Amino acid sequence: MASNRFAVVLDGLTKRFNGKIAVDHNSYEIEEGVIFGLLGPNGAGKTTTIRLLSGVLEPSEGDAEVYGYRLSNDVNIIRSIVGVLPENRALYDRLTAQENLEFYGRLYGVEPPELNERIESLLSFLDLQDVRNTFVGKFSMGMRQKVALARALIHQPKLLLLDEPTSNLDPVMSAKFKEYIKELSRDLKTTILISSHHLAEVENLCSKIAVINNGRVISVGDINELKRRIWGYREFEIRLLELKPDFKKIVESISGVSDVRYTGNKIFYRCVDADKVNPSLIKALVQANAEIISLNEVERTLEDLYMKLIRGE
Amino acid sequence: MRFRVSMIVARKEFKEIVLRSRLILSMIYVLPVVFGVVMPCVLAWISLPMIWAPITGYSIPPLTDNWWLIPPGGQFYIFFINLYAGLLNLVQPLMIPVYIAADSFAGEKERKTLEPVLAAPITDFELLFGKALTSLIPALTVSFLSISLSIIAVNIIGFQVFGFIIYPVVPILLLYIIGVPLMSLLTVFAMVLISSKVNRVREASQVGGVVITPVLILFFTQIFGVVELSMVTVTIYILVLILTVACLMFASLKVFNRRRLIEMI
Ligand SMILES: Nc1ncnc2c1ncn2[C@@H]1O[C@H](COP(=O)(O)OP(=O)(O)O)[C@@H](O)[C@H]1O
Numbered sequence: 001m002a003s004n005r006f007a008v009v010l011d012g013l014t015k016r017f018n019g020k021i022a023v024d025h026n027s028y029e030i031e032e033g034v035i036f037g038l039l040g041p042n043g044a045g046k047t048t049t050i051r052l053l054s055g056v057l058e059p060s061e062g063d064a065e066v067y068g069y070r071l072s073n074d075v076n077i078i079r080s081i082v083g084v085l086p087e088n089r090a091l092y093d094r095l096t097a098q099e100n101l102e103f104y105g106r107l108y109g110v111e112p113p114e115l116n117e118r119i120e121s122l123l124s125f126l127d128l129q130d131v132r133n134t135f136v137g138k139f140s141m142g143m144r145q146k147v148a149l150a151r152a153l154i155h156q157p158k159l160l161l162l163d164e165p166t167s168n169l170d171p172v173m174s175a176k177f178k179e180y181i182k183e184l185s186r187d188l189k190t191t192i193l194i195s196s197h198h199l200a201e202v203e204n205l206c207s208k209i210a211v212i213n214n215g216r217v218i219s220v221g222d223i224n225e226l227k228r229r230i231w232g233y234r235e236f237e238i239r240l241l242e243l244k245p246d247f248k249k250i251v252e253s254i255s256g257v258s259d260v261r262y263t264g265n266k267i268f269y270r271c272v273d274a275d276k277v278n279p280s281l282i283k284a285l286v287q288a289n290a291e292i293i294s295l296n297e298v299e300r301t302l303e304d305l306y307m308k309l310i311r312g313e
Numbered sequence: 314m315r316f317r318v319s320m321i322v323a324r325k326e327f328k329e330i331v332l333r334s335r336l337i338l339s340m341i342y343v344l345p346v347v348f349g350v351v352m353p354c355v356l357a358w359i360s361l362p363m364i365w366a367p368i369t370g371y372s373i374p375p376l377t378d379n380w381w382l383i384p385p386g387g388q389f390y391i392f393f394i395n396l397y398a399g400l401l402n403l404v405q406p407l408m409i410p411v412y413i414a415a416d417s418f419a420g421e422k423e424r425k426t427l428e429p430v431l432a433a434p435i436t437d438f439e440l441l442f443g444k445a446l447t448s449l450i451p452a453l454t455v456s457f458l459s460i461s462l463s464i465i466a467v468n469i470i471g472f473q474v475f476g477f478i479i480y481p482v483v484p485i486l487l488l489y490i491i492g493v494p495l496m497s498l499l500t501v502f503a504m505v506l507i508s509s510k511v512n513r514v515r516e517a518s519q520v521g522g523v524v525i526t527p528v529l530i531l532f533f534t535q536i537f538g539v540v541e542l543s544m545v546t547v548t549i550y551i552l553v554l555i556l557t558v559a560c561l562m563f564a565s566l567k568v569f570n571r572r573r574l575i576e577m578i
């Protein structure tokens with residue numbers, strides 16, 4: 001039953017195009033109900049991975065399991081429980097938004113009146129009611145993206161695959177789009193995989209990520225855990241009302257503290273085991289009558305992480 | 314194979330391709346009128362002087378056994394009208410699917426809209442069958458409508474002179490009933506093959522013009538008297554057609570599978 005906790009299990013999943021490898025023996029798991037980020041630069045193999053998991057491409061080697069169904073055995077069942085927002089959106093320009101949704105709904109076996117209710121709620125969820133009868137060919141990029149998202153959701157998939165969902169969107173639209181995705185995850189408990197090459201875009205959206213490059217998995221896991229693992233230490237910042245010379249001595253004397261820097265009334269330091277170091281450091285400072293305003297962890301962006309992982313910087 | 318799923322595809326494509334293409338819509342409206350009514354009528358009318366000695370009193374539809382009773386001019390007139398009206402009506406089941414199928418197969422490739430379809434639970438055959446129906450239903454509807462109109466129109470002129478139904482003669486009737494669906498099928502499969510090689514709708518429909526060849530062969534062999542418009546000729550022709558359709562279908566099924574289709578996305 002252990003595998004039931006995973007929505008997706010990649011098991012040496014591999015895809016070659018004419019001998020050239022695009023996805024190279026990938027193995028990782030995606031837990032049910034999470035928003036999972038698939039990160040990598042252009043050509044890393046994100047789109048290929050999504051096409052494999054949506055049953056569009058056949059693996060050259062290896063397999064994957066989606067909600068207990070194997071690509072190798074039950075690809076049609078997998079297709080019926082996966083929704084995908086493909087990289088090129090692929091809508092029918094000469095059909096209206098409503099007609100696009102009706103076609104795909106029916107293709108997945110959703111029939112009226114159920115179909116009409118779902119279209120209604122998706123259109124209102126995505127603010128598309130006013131343009132439902134407009135040809136999709138006349139839509140802006142953001143609107144197309146929304147229609148394509150609605151299409152991916154029409155059959156209420158258990159797993160939603162979003163290929164670069166916020167590319168081509170302006171920042172306001174992009175933020176809105178991310179809100180929709182968060183709401184989906186919260187309300188429907190849909191497992192969501194988002195691919196992106198733009199890391200800041202997914203940092204506050206995804207709890208777990210896989211970083212891939214040249215088809216290979218470089219790293220998988222919880223974002224914060226990953227950061228810790230890669231840098232091996234955490235960095236903190238203490239702001240004081242006044243920075244007295246005594247305090248410097250106290251900070252430097254605490255065992256486990258390293259790389260101490262001072263700027264203005266701030267102390268920066270690094271440590272590995274923050275659970276031990278921070279309490280004793282704060283206690284020592286308070287005993288020396290230091291007036292502490294705040295203690296924060298210095299956040300590293302995913303960009304930093306990414307650079308470190310891919311380029312080894 | 315779920316027929317329901319193919320019909321979903323066909324309905325979508327009918328809306329997307331047939332109803333929203335000016336070219337195809339105008340073909341559907343204009344062809345039965347021009348090829349079914351106007352041209353056969355003009356031909357039937359202006360050719361009337363061919364008949365030296367009009368005869369009356371025979372009512373043997375369609376013309377077969379009493380052929381010898383008709384004066385040579387009348388025989389030629391009937392042969393001529395059947396051949397031309399036949400040609401005009403056999404062009405439609407071949408040509409209409411060219412434009413619809415080009416848009417349906419090559420168009421999907423040109424516009425890159427296939428990926429979400431391939432991600433849906435639909436088999437290759439259900440998709441192919443749905444797309445084939447998109448071409449076949451309008452093509453056959455228009456063809457048979459045009460044929461019916463031409464039968465009414467030509468006989469309104471011919472019956473006054475001959476006193477019996479002069480068109481279609483049995484071989485032409487056979488071509489209409491069995492040949493027309495086969496010809497539309499032939500076009501659809503030919504277009505599947507053509508679309509697998511080219512990337513644009515225009516290109517596909519231009520190359521698709523070759524499907525007219527079988528009917529031209531039939532027409533010119535008759536005109537130059539190489540073979541007679543007899544039951545034997547038509548039977549052989551239909552058998553060849555069946556064989557060709559079977560070969561093209563086999564080749565189409567090979568080309569139209571997911572492994573090949575993903576190259577389109
Ligand atoms: N259909 C295909 N045929 C040949 N090569 C392909 C095909 N699709 C992708 N590739 C190659 O596979 C690699 C991964 O591509 P892709 O999955 O699109 O990367 P990403 O989405 O991360 O940018 C690239 O080198 C790309 O050129």
Ligand SMILES: [Mg+2]
Pocket residue numbers: 043046047048087163
């Ligand atoms: Mg991509």
